[in-house]
Amino acid sequence: MANLGRRNHLNIVRQTPAGIYLDAGAFGEALLPSSQISSPIEDDQDSLDVFLYKDSDDSIIASLRFPDAQEGDVALLQVSAINNTGAFLRWGLNKELLLPHGEQVGTIQPGSKVLVKLYLDQRGRLVSSMKLDRHLEEKLPRKQFKPGEQLSVIAVQHTDLGVKCAVANRFWGLIYKDELKSIPALERGQQIDAYVRRIRPDGRLDISLKPPAAEQASALTDQIIAQLQANDGFLALGDKTKPEVIFRLFKVSKKVFKSALSQLYRERRIVITDKGIQLSEKHS
Template sequence: MVRIGHYNRLSVVRLSDYGVFLDGGKFGHILLPRKYVPAGTEIGSELEVFLYFDSEDQLIATTQEAKACLGEFALLQVVDVNQAGAFLDWGLDKDLLVPYNQQKVPLEKGRHYVVYIYQDRHTERLAASTKLDRFVSERPGRFKRMQKVDLLLTNKTDLGFKAIVNDSYWGVLYHNEIFRDVRVGQRLTGYVKWVRDDGGVDLTLNPPAAEAVDQLEEQVLKHLADNNGFSHLGDKADPDAIKRVFKVSKKVYKRTLGSLFKAGKISIDSDGIRLKEKN
């Protein structure tokens, strides 16, 4: 099925001076302009193309790479503002419009915003909106505690970051759950720490304890190997120093050192930790 606002693999059915025409099924023949036609393309060739409406409302194909597809959230930069609205760079020659009635706050040229890409019901054109609440489910998601999820950070608050969970639900990533640099618009792997009675989802970037320790053990051993088998970051090290080097809490770090010590891989001394030589 041919889908507007998405990538489609379509067959070339006709060559012309303007480019090539592709079999668009119910949409008929769709032009891929000459400047986007790969060398060696002939009738019968199958091409991976993105479909959208051009400035003349004609359905057109491109081999350019769109930064997001219909129904997706993305962080995009404003490249122009005029009487029609704000225009975003989304990787295609034709910029993506954010109409004024779809702007939560007035958009400024040069700044980046998290937007949702939708299709206008009347014009069928693709457009974007910063009114994200319209496109995120009001119903709480059904999550298990410490379930692995995909996150998109949308804005910073006094509590931490507001995030869209699995492209569908709202969640909050609190400051005390962040042990590395993050930014608005960043996509991350996170975990559901708790689902509140009101349906709100509290998030963390820290994996379940056992998984976190397994991952950190490898990092600690590599850190020691890279530093002649010694590190000042022992079990009494400053939490900020641990966070700076390993991007984890002191609690997780101490648990990891204990695991490595019990396994006979390190020694824990008053001045730091040492890598034990293999027998």
Template sequence: MLALGKINRLTVKKQVKFGFYLDGLSWGEILLPNNVSPAGLEIGSELDVFLYLDSEDQLIATTERPKIKVGEVAQLDVVATTKVGAFVNWGLKKDLLVPFSEQQIPLKEGQKYLLYCYVDNSNRIVASTKLDRHLHKTPPSYNAGDKVSIMISEQTDIGYKAVVNHQHWGVLYKNEVFKPLRRGDKMQAYIVKVRDDGKIDIRLNASTFKQAQELTDRILYKLQQNDGKLALTDKSSPELIYAAFGVSKKAYKQAIGSLYKDKKIVIAEHGIILVPTT
């Protein structure tokens, strides 16, 4: 099935003076202009094209790749503000509209904004800064350790809010981030867990995730073997922590912090206590 605002594989149906017509199946013939047609293109050839509406709202194909596609999030520059909304540069000849109704705050020319791209009820490809309106609409189905792509949205009191795989919200906790991050930064990350409320915890480093998961399992095992109590807190000396687990104090603090957030332990003045399972 063809999709507006996405990459589609189509077959060349015929050649005309100004380009090629592609077989759009139930959508009819779709023009691929000469200036975006690859050399050596022939009738019967298949190629991947992006489908959008030109300045006259006619369906058109291009081999150019936009900076954002339908269902994606990207940080883009505002190139104009008009009576119908703001326009951003998405890498194609026709700029992308951000309607007034989809602006969290009035957009300013020359500024960058994080945007979600979608097809509206009028069958137009548009963008929105109201990410909460468009993200997290489907239940997250990630497993611990899954590799995902993320984009930083904003810094919060607990760390950084990030868009996961263009579809969900995730959180990077500040005690697990060891480099400056800015809005729009793109990188790989790893799922720590999907919480019961649908919120997603993520980490930047795979080895950090594996080490932390391994350490939390070891701490829980030792608690179970010691009547649910362990005389080591985040204030214990590095020497005592290393003697018990062979890890740094920093790693231990992160591990018990994770267990505390998951409500598996209570941190008391003189140690940690296992929370009984029901």
């Protein structure tokens, strides 16, 4: 099945002086113009990877060049020009991407960068919108993601709570301020790998920058310090402690416990000895 605005692998139907015609399924035949073919296509080659889109005449066109973003993506793109139709964005193809006036937010000008969602309009043309609330969902469908799952997120807006982000190009998520202390400030449009921190009862999504084990270890450090303070600054725990003992005390695996100890040691909050762990003088 061929998809407009996306990368496709299509079968060659025939070659003509105008270019190569490809089988685009329900869309009929798509033309790969000869002007885009820089080297001859081998006689025994029966298919090509192409990007499909509609031109201004609504004809289906194929391209061997692939843009920086495709249908469904959220992307930060630069404005190249503005006219009565809207703004035009650089995205890696000669035919620039339209940002209609009705889909713009605030004042934009050539050279500025805008964060947009790419989508197909009613005519099947690929266009863009700065109105992300129209295109991103606040609440997750059931079983869409699970806690700890790795995702790609894009920073959209700084708020009092943290950074609102686009998750997997489809949903809103939130990275809380406590997650942001140990990293450089996230810039609008910056794409990073993150993890599902939790799915709230109302279906909204909290995002973590730490992998699950690191997140668990970070939360465990405070528990270890509290236990040390309650036991005169010393616990007879270490590498040789049995996993079941650690689980009974902290309800975590030995791997997570050791990760938490490493974090506390790096922060110089504890001293590790042959007999166990103790609070450093600075924190005792």
